Amino acid sequence: MNYTPIIGIEVHIEFATKSKMFCGCPADHFGRKPNTITCPVCLGLPGALPVPNKKAVEWTILLGLALGCTINEESKFDRKHYFYPDLPKGYQISQYDQPLCSNGRLGNIHIQRVHLEEDTGKLQYVDGMTLVDFNRSGVPLVEIVTEPDFRSVEEVDIFVKKLQQIVRYLGISGADMEKGSMRIEPSVSLRATAKQSLPNYRVEIKNINSFKFARRAIEYEIERQTEMLERGKTPIQQTRGFVETKGMTVAQREKEEAHDYRYFPEPDIPPMRWEQLTINNLQLTIPELPDEKKKRFIQAYGLSDYDATQLIETRERANFFEDAVSLGEPKTVANIIINRNVLMKEELRGFLKKVETVSEDELQQIITQVLAENGKAVEDYKSGKEQALMFLVGQVVRQTKGKGDAQGISAIIKRLIV
C-alpha cells in the first residue's frame, strides 16, 4: 500500500522590534539574566494592561503582503485561555477569527493566515524544580499557518528556507532557528495514495530547533505512521516532541483532549481598522523580494540561474553586488563575491587585479573538470576524509600552473561539493 504524506506547518517568528508586543520592555531577551526585563504588563501583575506595538502590527501586514495575503480591514485581538506556568496572565493575547492577514500563497503552498500574538516565558527543569523566566514573555510573535499542502520533506525544506529569506529581506526578524526566533511545528499525516480525502488524524511535532531537525522529524514521523498503517492501526491524533539525541519523536505527557481555549475578543484593546490607502502605502515600503531580484539580475546582468541564486541569498550580498558591479564584468564580479565571500570594495578590487593571471571563469572551469575526473576523491571528502580535499586542491593548482591560490580553490571546491 502506498501512502502520501499530507503535511502542513505552523511557523512562529519573533519580530526584531525594539520593544515587546504590549509594553515598553526591550524585546531583545537573548542571553540575559532571568527575570531582568519585565514590567507589570509582561509579568502579568494584577492591574496591568496591554497596549499594542504599532510596528509589530505593521510588520505583520508587510509579511502578509509579501506572502500575497488579503489584509483584513477589520481585525482584533482575542484572549486564548489555558493554564501553564509560563503564561503569566492565564491567557495569551492572540488573534482568533479576525486575523490581520489571510489567504496567501508561497509557491504552491496556500497560506491560511498570518496573525500576531505574544510569546510566553520560558520553563526550565533543574534539580527536580520547575523554574520560570519571564524575559521572553510578551515578545511579539507572528504566526504563519499553511494548508496541509506539502507532499514531501523536500517541499517543506524549500518553503521554510524561502520564508526565512523573505523575512530576513523584509528586515523584520533574524529568523534564526537556533536562537529560537524562528520555530517550526509540522503536522504530519498519511493517506492512502489512492484516496482523495484528507486523513482523519494528524500528528503535530514540537521542539524542532533547526532545518535539519525538521527534516529528520518529518521523515521519522512518516516512517512511524507508515509502519502503523501497514499494521492496520490508525495513528493517534496527538502532539509529539522531537528528541534530537535520538532523531525520533515521542508522545508528550500533556493532556490529549482538545484544548478549549474559550476565545473571546480582548476587551482591553480596541479593534483595528486598516484602510486600503494605508495598506497600499505599507506595500510601497516592501523592498524588492528575493524572487523578483533574481529574475532581474538574470535579465539585467546576464547571470546564470546558479549565480543569481547565490547572489540573492542575503539582501546584504545582493545590494553589494549591485553597488560594486560597475568595477568589472558582472559575471566576474559575481564569481568573486560568491566564491570568495567578499563584501568590501577594496577586497573586490584586489581580486579583480589577480584575475589577470587566472580568470575566475577559467578557475571555475578547471575546478569543475578536476572534480568530474576525480569522483572517488570527491566521495572520500564527502565521507569526512580531509586529505581528499587537499589532493583535489593540489590537482587544481597543478592545472593552473600554480597561479591559483590554494585557499581560494579550497573554498570553491567545498562550495561545489556540498
Next chain:
Amino acid sequence: MNIQKLTIISTLEGFRTKQFTAVDLVQECLANIKKYNDDYHVLLTVVNEDALLTEAKEIDKTDYSLPLSGIPIVLKDLFTTDGLRTTAGSKVLDSYTPVYDATVVRKLKEAGAIIIGKANEDAWGHGSSGENTDYTPTKNPYDPSRVPGGSSSGSAVAVALGMCLVSTGTDTGSSVRLPAAFCNLVGLKPTYGRVSRYGIIAMASSFDTIGHLTKTVYDNALICEVTAGKDAFDATTADIPVPKYTAHLAKTLHGVKVGIPKEYFETKGMDPRISDLTRKAISALQTLGAQITDVSLPHTNVAMECYYVLVPSEVSSNLARFDGVRYGNGRDTFGAEAKRRIMIGTYALSSGYYDAYYNTASKVRTLVKKDFDDAFDRVDVIVAPSSPTLPFKIGEKSYDPLAMYLSDIFMCPVNIAGIPALNVPCGFIDGLPVGIQLIGPQWSEEKLFQTGNAYELHTNHRD
C-alpha cells in the same frame, strides 16, 4: 475642627487661612480609625502613623497650592499601591505588596493627597453589600446591623466615619453608587474610558470604571478633575480633554430635560417609600427649572441577565493570572462567590456555549446601549432610584446569590452602556439614607455635576 463637618474645599480653605493644619487633620483621621475600625471593619491596611504625620508635616511647609494638598484619602483595596499591601478583599492576596502605583494613585499623590489606608471590600469587587469580603464585613454606620452597600463598602464607610475626606472605588455594576446611596454620600461612576484602569485590579475589563465617594458634589467634581484623562498605559481611555468640572457648578436647571424611565418604577420588589422619595426629588428638579419627560428603556428587563453572562466571563479570564507562582496564594484560596463567578464565566465561554451565552449577551448589550442612546436624543439627564430597597440587614440576601444580584437592577444597565452616573443623597427613610441616580450620555460628567449640585444646594441632605 471636626472632620465630619469638613469638605475638601473647606479643608483647603482652612489650611490656607491657618485655621488648622494637615497634621491636625491626619490626627483626627487616625483617632476615628482607632475609634471605629475594630467595630465597623472599614480599613484592611492603615499606613504607618509616623509616615503619615511626616507626610502631613511636609505639606504644612508648603502653601497648599496643589489641588488636593493634605487631603486625606482612602483607596479601595483594588487600587495597586507601590509598597502598600493590596488584597482586593481576598485571602489570595493577603500578603501581596505591589511594586508599582496605579495611574490614578500616582495622580492623586501628585495632587498632594495623603493616602491613609486601603478599604475593605467584597473580594475582587464581587458583590453589592460588602458581605463577600474574605475578611470581616464592613457595617453601615447608620445602623450597624445593616450592610453599607458594595463592593466599595469600606470606601463609603471610611468617609462616613471621618477616617478620610474622600475615598476611591470601582464601579462595575453598582459598586460606587450603591455604597454611596446606603451611606449618604455622593458617588460617581464615570464614563467607561474617562479614568485610567491601569493598576486597578481588573474585575470585568469592559465594565470596570474608576470612581470616588465624597460628601458633596463639588468635592466629587474636584476629584474627577484630578483622576480623569487619557493614559498611555490604558488603551481604552479616550483622548477627550478633561473639563474643569468645578468651574460651572452654580447653575439652575432651566432648559435641562430630565427623563424618567417608566420601566424602573414598574419593578417588582421596589419599596414604595423609595418610589415616593424619588418622585419628591424629581419634583425638586422641576422646581429648579427642569423639564420632566417619560422615557422608555425597553431592555431593562434583560439587562441583569446580560450583565451576569458578560461580567462573570470577563471575571473568569481576569482571575486566571492568580496561580500562586509570581504572587499570592494558590487558587484554592478563592472564596465561594469568586469561584461561582469564575465557573459561570468559564461555562459561558466554553466550546459549544459561546454563541448561546457570551455572543448573545454581547448583542443584547448593543440593544441596552441603544435604549440609552435613543433616550438621550430626547433628554439630557435620566433620573432613577439608586436602589429598590433600603440598606438591608446583614445576612438577609447573602444566602442567595440571585437575590443579591437583583440589588443592582437600576444600576448595572448603566455599566452595560458604558455611560456615567452620579448618586446624590435624596433623604432618609427610618433613619436610613436613600439616594437618587443621575445618569447621562457618554462624557457628560459635567452635566451630572451641574444637575447634582443644583439639587444638593436646594435640598441639603447632609446630616
Next chain:
Amino acid sequence: MDIQHIAKLANLFINKNQQDLFTSQLTAILAFVSKLQEISTENVEPIAQVTGLVNVYREDMIDESRMLTQEEALRNAKATHNGFFVVPAVL
C-alpha cells in the same frame, strides 16, 4: 452541567461537599440568564468597544520607567531560585 469538567477548565478544585451546592447555584444562575435566548438578536452586532475607540497603539520604543529589577519582579513570589520563579509542586 458537568461541574467537575468546568472546574478543571477553570483550574479550580471543588470538593465533594461543595459540589452539590455549586451545581444547584450555578444551575439557578444559568436558568436566570437563559432568558436572553428569548430576545431577537438577528441583525444585531455584538458590541466591540463601548467607547467606540479603534486603532489605539504605542510606538515601538523602549520605556524604562516601568521596568522592574529582578528583585522587584521576584519580590512577591513564595519560592525563587537563582533569579527564577519556582513553580509550586501542585499547580
